[in-house]
Amino acid sequence: MATAVLGLQWGDEGKGKITHLLAQGASMVVRYNGGPNAGHTVVDRGVKFGTHLLPAGAFYAGVTSVLAGGVVIDFDVLRREYDEVARHVGAKPRLLLAENAHLILPYHRTLEELEGSGSRFGTTRRGMSPAYRDKAAHVGVRVGDLLEPRRMAERIEWRLELLRREWPKASELEALDPGELVRSQRKLAEPWLESIVDASDVVGRALVAGEPVLFEGAQGTLLDVDFGTYPYVTSSTTLFAGIGPSLGIDPSLVTRRLGVTKAYQTRVGEGPFPTELEDGVGAALRERGGEFGTTTGRPRRCGWLDLVALRYAVRLNGITDLALTKLDVLEGLPTIKLCTAYRIGGVETDRFPLSGDRLADCEPIYKELPGWRGALRPASWSELPAAAHRYVAAIEETVGVPVTLLSYGATPEDTLRRDL
Numbered sequence: 091m092a093t094a095v096l097g098l099q100w101g102d103e104g105k106g107k108i109t110h111l112l113a114q115g116a117s118m119v120v121r122y123n124g125g126p127n128a129g130h131t132v133v134d135r136g137v138k139f140g141t142h143l144l145p146a147g148a149f150y151a152g153v154t155s156v157l158a159g160g161v162v163i164d165f166d167v168l169r170r171e172y173d174e175v176a177r178h179v180g181a182k183p184r185l186l187l188a189e190n191a192h193l194i195l196p197y198h199r200t201l202e203e204l205e206g207s208g209s210r211f212g213t214t215r216r217g218m219s220p221a222y223r224d225k226a227a228h229v230g231v232r233v234g235d236l237l238e239p240r241r242m243a244e245r246i247e248w249r250l251e252l253l254r255r256e257w258p259k260a261s262e263l264e265a266l267d268p269g270e271l272v273r274s275q276r277k278l279a280e281p282w283l284e285s286i287v288d289a290s291d292v293v294g295r296a297l298v299a300g301e302p303v304l305f306e307g308a309q310g311t312l313l314d315v316d317f318g319t320y321p322y323v324t325s326s327t328t329l330f331a332g333i334g335p336s337l338g339i340d341p342s343l344v345t346r347r348l349g350v351t352k353a354y355q356t357r358v359g360e361g362p363f364p365t366e367l368e369d370g371v372g373a374a375l376r377e378r379g380g381e382f383g384t385t386t387g388r389p390r391r392c393g394w395l396d397l398v399a400l401r402y403a404v405r406l407n408g409i410t411d412l413a414l415t416k417l418d419v420l421e422g423l424p425t426i427k428l429c430t431a432y433r434i435g436g437v438e439t440d441r442f443p444l445s446g447d448r449l450a451d452c453e454p455i456y457k458e459l460p461g462w463r464g465a466l467r468p469a470s471w472s473e474l475p476a477a478a479h480r481y482v483a484a485i486e487e488t489v490g491v492p493v494t495l496l497s498y499g500a501t502p503e504d505t506l507r508r509d510l
């Protein structure tokens with residue numbers, strides 16, 4: 091059975107741990123959106139990694155990893171983490187690259203700085219939006235171009251010419267040489283020059299053959315370019331549906347859609363966040379949960395779990411079941427709140443607005459539940475404290491899908507599976 095792992099919040103839900111856990115039983119792990127803006131925390135055999143581009147399949151022998159067409163690749167980042175993981179596992183992981191995936195080139199990061207979107211939107215400054223924009227504007231460079239250096243240099247030359255017209259005073263752009271860029275990119279991509287494939291064909295065949303293919307989502311539903319809190323969003327489709335255009339496959343073949351949510355809410359970067367706690371409780375969640383960005387190190391904003399947003403995310407993705415992460419971070423709180431509705435202009439609603447600006451006007455309405463004491467180390471569901479049980483049940487009832495994985499620590503062992 092094929093499975094997709096999807097973030098249901100503003101990213102950082104713990105997808106890294108969950109995909110790492112499930113990758114062990116997969117034949118293929120396919121990353122299908124975003125780029126080095128993602129930060130997946132993985133603890134593999136006691137060693138902690140923060141991966142940005144490398145799919146979790148790389149940690150297991152015999153599992154093929156794929157970067158799909160919808161991903162934008164920064165080869166500088168990919169090469170560094172591939173070499174690091176290869177050293178750790180003592181072998182070269184099998185990694186295939188879609189020939190139609192786009193490259194993030196140094197001028198994409200320069201452009202993001204020149205435009206100031208880092209400070210305006212709190213982006214990760216990894217060149218994401220300029221790279222996706224170049225793709226849509228037909229001026230991008232694709233992985234397949236690495237095999238045709240002359241054509242690649244011509245494309246870059248044309249792109250630089252346009253950029254220099256737009257930014258005549260930018261010396262960083264002036265200094266760039268297309269031929270040199272092609273040489274350096276080919277050098278970085280050297281381990282994979284023979285692993286550039288039609289990913290639609292490779293992954294499509296595996297799906298039709300009924301292989302256990304795992305799709306690794308990046309970012310979260312609320313950062314989706316169309317259905318997130320626009321304009322405070324990322325530049326790719328983070329939803330389950332994004333698997334289709336990213337790979338050119340029939341997404342209905344992916345029958346399990348596992349949504350990942352933390353037991354509370356976090357956000358990094360700018361944008362509305364109705365349940366944000368700017369008090370001691372928010373600070374305690376940040377400290378206990380180690381809520382600092384994997385990619386940028388920025389402190390994450392923390393708050394109570396927002397069930398209005400979660401129900402919306404479950405609906406948008408057709409989620410079949412949930413992985414609830416970081417439940418241990420709530421230990422010891424006397425009461426825990428769950429946001430079940432919003433009040434906007436004096437009117438109560440349980441609908442998530444399609445605009446980030448409207449979400450900023452929403453006030454949360456909470457339901458209070460008792461907390462629990464003591465460390466959460468349940469060997470089975472029946473060992474969960476009654477209050478923790480009630481908390482999980484309240485989430486399931488509101489969003490309408492069951493929790494099948496419960497995570498209460500960073501390592502794979504700190505996980506409880508539930509067969510339904």
Ligand code: IMP
Pocket residue numbers: 100101102127128129211212213214215216218219308309313322323324325358359360
């Ligand atoms: P960008 O993806 O770098 O353009 O950033 C756009 C927004 O998405 C910013 O608020 C980032 O903080 C956020 N973002 C992008 N990737 C991630 C992620 O993997 N986790 C959490 N937030 C992210």
